[in-house]
Amino acid sequence: MKILVDADACPVKDVIISVGREKNIPVEMVASFNHQISEGTGVKVIVTDTGQDAADFVIVNRIQDQDIVVTQDYGLTALVLGRNGRALSPRGLIFTGDNINSLLMQRHVSAKVRRGGGKTKGPSAFSREDRNNFLESLLRLLES
Incomplete structure (x- = not known):
């Protein structure tokens, strides 16, 4: 099992790296070459081009049964x-x-509204509660 991260805009990379090290689970950060991500113990950085969905294709090609993807x-x-x-x-x-x-x-309907000139509400600002929820959910997935 490994954890793959769609890392370009991931706000919890540090949490993932910490849990991966603690649990001895390999972490692969997949990001375009525009983003600087440091490799470290247990962390492999895979750099892609900047094309739309380039990182997604790399992740899909690398995933195996029961791997966890953060995206x-x-x-x-x-x-x-x-x-x-x-x-x-x-x-x-x-x-x-x-x-x-x-x-x-939901994503399809929102895109349709925007194409028609309408506006949709974006996500709220990332909070400490979101970070805590992520950690709890990641640990739950790792235990199951």
Whole structure:
């Protein structure tokens, strides 16, 4: 088992690295070459080009059964779940087959509204509570 991270905009990289080291679980940070991420003990950095979804394709190609992927991307999440991986958002939401379809539909409806000139509400600012929720959810996934 390993933890793969869609690392370009991940606010909990430090938490993931700490848990990976503590639990002796390899961590792979996947990011475009525009982002500086340091390798360290137990952390492998995989650099991609800046193309749309480049990091997503690398993650999907590297995932194995029961690996954990940390991402905010619902499309990537659906692919991960389809390959028997597990997925978690940086805010601590554990993605499942039960919730990903409604999240994808929500994303589609919001995009349709924006294409039509409407506005949609973005996410709230990342909080300490989000960080704590993430840690609890990550530990729960690792124990299951």
